[in-house]
Amino acid sequence: xxxxxxxxxxxxxxxxxxxxxxxxxxxxxxxxxxxxxxxxxxxxxxxxxxxxxxxxxxxxxxxxxxxxxxxxxxxxxxxxxxxxxxxxxxxxxxxxxxxxxxxxxxxxxxxxxxxxxxxxxxxxxxxxxxxxxxxxxxxxxxxxxxxxxxxxxxxxxxxxxxxxxxxxxxxxxxxxxxxxxxxxxxxxxxxxxxxxxxxxxxxxxxxxxxxxxxxxxxxxxxxxxxxxxxxxxxxxxxxxxxxxxxxxxxxxxxxxxxxxxxxxxxxxxxxxxxxxxxxxxxxxxxxxxxxxxxxxxxxxxxxxxxxxxxxxxxxxxxxxxxxxxxxxxxxxxxxxxxxxxxxxxxxxxxxxxxxxxxxxxxxxxxxxxxxxxxxxxxxxxxxxxxx
Ligand code: GLA
Numbered sequence: 001x002x003x004x005x006x007x008x009x010x011x012x013x014x015x016x017x018x019x020x021x022x023x024x025x026x027x028x029x030x031x032x033x034x035x036x037x038x039x040x041x042x043x044x045x046x047x048x049x050x051x052x053x054x055x056x057x058x059x060x061x062x063x064x065x066x067x068x069x070x071x072x073x074x075x076x077x078x079x080x081x082x083x084x085x086x087x088x089x090x091x092x093x094x095x096x097x098x099x100x101x102x103x104x105x106x107x108x109x110x111x112x113x114x115x116x117x118x119x120x121x122x123x124x125x126x127x128x129x130x131x132x133x134x135x136x137x138x139x140x141x142x143x144x145x146x147x148x149x150x151x152x153x154x155x156x157x158x159x160x161x162x163x164x165x166x167x168x169x170x171x172x173x174x175x176x177x178x179x180x181x182x183x184x185x186x187x188x189x190x191x192x193x194x195x196x197x198x199x200x201x202x203x204x205x206x207x208x209x210x211x212x213x214x215x216x217x218x219x220x221x222x223x224x225x226x227x228x229x230x231x232x233x234x235x236x237x238x239x240x241x242x243x244x245x246x247x248x249x250x251x252x253x254x255x256x257x258x259x260x261x262x263x264x265x266x267x268x269x270x271x272x273x274x275x276x277x278x279x280x281x282x283x284x285x286x287x288x289x290x291x292x293x294x295x296x297x298x299x300x301x302x303x304x305x306x307x308x309x310x311x312x313x314x315x316x317x318x319x320x321x322x323x324x325x326x327x328x329x330x331x332x333x334x335x336x337x338x339x340x341x342x343x344x345x346x347x348x349x350x351x352x353x354x355x356x357x358x359x360x361x362x363x364x365x366x367x368x369x370x371x372x373x374x375x376x377x378x379x380x381x382x383x384x385x386x387x
Contacts, residue, residue, distance in 0.1 A: 001052050002387050005068070005118045009054035012066050012075065013114040017056050020143065024136035024384035025050035026121040026128045027177035028210055028346050029337050030186055030201070031296075031303050032281035034311055036171030038231050039192040039246025040278030043285060044173055045201065045208075046181020048381035051119035051132040055140050058112035063099070065092045068118035080112055085165055094130050097165030098137035101157045104164075107147045115140070122374070124216040126343025130166075131174030134158030135384045138179070143386055151383060152194065155179040169225045170339075181383035188285050192248055199288055201380060206293065206332055207354055209347045211325070211361060212374040213317040216342040224339055227270060227313065234262045234271035247274040273311040277303060297333025297348055301326060304335035304345075313340030317369055321345045324364040328357050 002021050009019055025046040032042035058064075061080040067073065076092045083100040085093055095117075099109050117136075121129040138154035141147060149157070155175035162168050162175075172191055180187055185198040201208070235247055241261045244250060250258070255275040262268040280299045287295035304322050308314040318336040322345055325334035330353020337346040349357045358375045365373045 001118060001120065005052045005054045005116055008066070008068055008118070009056075009114075009116040012116060013056065013064065019054055019056045020140075021387040022053045022055065022136055022139050022143070022385070023050055023387055024132040024139060024178050025181055025381050026132050027174055027181070028127060028208065028344070028378065029173065029177075030208075030346060031277075031284045031300055031335070032173075033277060033303060033307055033335075033337070033340075034227060034313065035248065035274055035278045035281065036173040036189075036191040037169070037228055038235075038274040038278070039248035040274060041248070041281040041285075042173045042189050042191060043186050043199075043281055044177040044189075045186040045380040046177050046383055047121070047127065048379045049121045049127070049376070050178070050381075051117060051121065051129065051136050052387075053115055053117050053136050053140060055113055055115045055144065057144055058114060060112050062112040063096070064112075064114045065095060066116045067091060068116065069123065080109055085167070091133075093166055094133045094161075095137045097161035098134050098141070098158060100165055101161035102138075102141055102147065104160070105157055107141070107145070107149065109141060109145060111145075113140075113144070122212055124343070125212050126216075126338030126340075127210070128174040128178060128338070130162070131158060131170075132178045132384075134161060135175055135178040139384045139386065151179040152176070154384070168221050169228050177383075179383050181381060183382050184380050186380070192246060199285060201288065203293065203348065206348050206350050207377050208380070209349050209354060209357060210337075210376045210378055211321050211345045211347065212376070213321055213342055213344065213365075214371055214373060215315065215317045217315055223313065223341060227311065230267045230270040231274055233264075234267040237262045237267075238271070247271055248278045250275045252276060252279055269310040269312075273306045276306055276310075280306075293332055293348065297331075300333030300335045300346075300348070307336055307340065311340075315341050317342065317365075317371065318345055320365055320368050321361060321373065324361045325357065328360050329353060331357060
């Protein structure tokens, strides 16, 4: 992929000068969904799939972007003096947002750039192609202009740009996973204080299989922000009766004791998910450390049910995928992953059941929805870097 991006760069922008290449991965979250803006824990891993770039500084203040995933759009031009969100700027709002966010954080970018992008994360699949693009631009800017920012700061700047430039009120999980990923490990991250630890997920007898439902309902952004508001409202009501900073501060017993202080039953369910999912994540990481993969898988299944019933961010297609997965012998656990309303499920499947999993779930899904699913048996890779 690196060679293809370099070649395309030479074709589009010319091959002379100091052209450098970079990579930032996508992510899959194993458990801990919709907890990252509730002060809870998450457990994502970086994939070996991700977004590549070739980039070169310019003498002037122009920015020229070209994506090999959207070749029909050609070169998209803007400038450091026009870093504002524009609907018609499409995907380039993500890189533009990061240029803008660096400036906001005191790292004003002095010169324009030419950048060619190419990704192998299926677009809109919920595997964080946009977060990987943000983190990628962060790594490029640090390297090209010697900005003194850490990988975690790059993740935070990416999140800041997504929140304030692109208007998606996401948490820190996706950018953190893309920046801080580690081969064969998941990241056990406490989003309340960004403390984290790596946990090995080198599963000897099983594989991580991602199933792409190939649907994306356009509720994603709007409903996401609604869920966030519902959790914030529930938190405010709980704070009248118990001294907490976030929903992640509550254990299950406390939640059961205080939940009646949340007036609206829908908000009660949303808060319940946030609290229980956080506790499930803590239990799942302990189970993994004790090599109890079965317990881990059961918690994944419970996570899906909670996302479906209490948090209401699943959709019929993802429910069918998990339902069919749970039927297949050798499936240890399966759940929707990411923000929801389409995208992917993640399953842990015993090695010798992977083929029958793909065959059975694929056939049943197609029969019930008339849609073909895609399957990726994935490897866990390292975080964003210069190539
Ligand atoms: C999206 C957001 C993340 C996280 C997940 C749900 O991927 O970008 O911050 O909230 O949804 O867990």
